[in-house]
Every structure is written in structure tokens, then in C-alpha cells.
Amino acid sequence: MNRQNDLVAEGEPEKEFNPGIAARLPRKTAAGGALIRDRAGRILFLEPTYKPTLDIPGGIVEYDESPYEACRREVKEEIGLDLEIGPLLVVDWVPALGPWSDALAFVFDGGVLDDIPLTLDPTEARAHHYLTLADATPHLRPSMARRLSLAQQALTTGIPTYSDFGRDPQQ
Numbered sequence: 001m002n003r004q005n006d007l008v009a010e011g012e013p014e015k016e017f018n019p020g021i022a023a024r025l026p027r028k029t030a031a032g033g034a035l036i037r038d039r040a041g042r043i044l045f046l047e048p049t050y051k052p053t054l055d056i057p058g059g060i061v062e063y064d065e066s067p068y069e070a071c072r073r074e075v076k077e078e079i080g081l082d083l084e085i086g087p088l089l090v091v092d093w094v095p096a097l098g099p100w101s102d103a104l105a106f107v108f109d110g111g112v113l114d115d116i117p118l119t120l121d122p123t124e125a126r127a128h129h130y131l132t133l134a135d136a137t138p139h140l141r142p143s144m145a146r147r148l149s150l151a152q153q154a155l156t157t158g159i160p161t162y163s164d165f166g167r168d169p170q171q
Helices: 003-010 067-079 133-139 142-157
Strands: 029-037 043-048 058-060 088-094 103-112 125-131 161-164
Touching: 029 043, 029 067, 029 142, 043 067, 043 133, 058 067, 067 103, 067 125, 088 142, 103 142, 125 133, 133 142, 142 161
Parallel strands: 029 103, 088 161
Antiparallel strands: 029 058, 043 125, 088 103
16 A cells, blocks of 8 residues: 555544644654664764764655655665665654754664675765774764664664663663
């Protein structure tokens, strides 16, 4: 079944209990990223053109696009590969900071690449590197390092995890 059929099956949307409230409710940003590795287990990191820290392939979810779809689209745009993205590894809530609203960051298993050449979008990334998380950590925001550590853990356990800013909310 496709999305349109699923929407039709849902039926008419419920009526607003307070007219206009839907437009006034808070909005969250969402992003989808791929944890892509080489055969040695190192993570594929990009040097973005628009920020000083390393990042994994992926990006912001567009209107009416799922985090999974955004991940696939962004991976194709940023590194030129139409990858089959695997299962969810982490959902991480990121608090509002500066001009940015709070967000949900989804990390999916991007699989292992075997010496496949990448075609970087020069408007998105200056370079790419395969690094261990330990080697990349000095070049990551602390929350990203925590999030990717949880993603690696989920790869090992097979159990996706939820976190608040890269931390277990129950600890």
C-alpha cells in the first residue's frame, strides 16, 4: 500500500476542537541521517560547507516527507549514492538552541560500503573521511558523539534506542 492509499483509509481528519488550533501548535524540526561504515567499521563523515563540525550523511526532513525518506534523499544528494537504508538505530530529541527549534534526529543503518566511489555535492560537503568515533569525536558536537555511540550500540544489540540529547532519559 502506498501513502495515498493509507491516507484515504484513515478517513476524514478529526475536527479541530478549537478552530485554528492546529496552525498554532508547536512545530518540531526532524532530520534523518545514515550511519554508513567501511569494512573496517569506521564511520563515513562529511565535512559540511555550512558548519565547522563533521556530520554523517543526511539532513532536514522536508514538508510531508518522512525521516526515512529524507535520509535516503539526502544521502543521494550529498554522496551520490542511492543506498538502501536499513533499520532505525536511534531517535534523539535535541533541545532548542539559539535560532534553532527543538528537533528529532533519526539515525538509520546506512550499511557498509565496499570501495564505492562517492560523488560529493560541492555545495554540501568539502570532503569525506572514514573515521572511528574516537578519532572523529574532537570534530563533533558532544551530542552528536553521544548519538553516534548509541547508534553503534544499536548496531551491536539490534535494539533501536531513544535518547534526549544523546543521553538515556531514565538515567
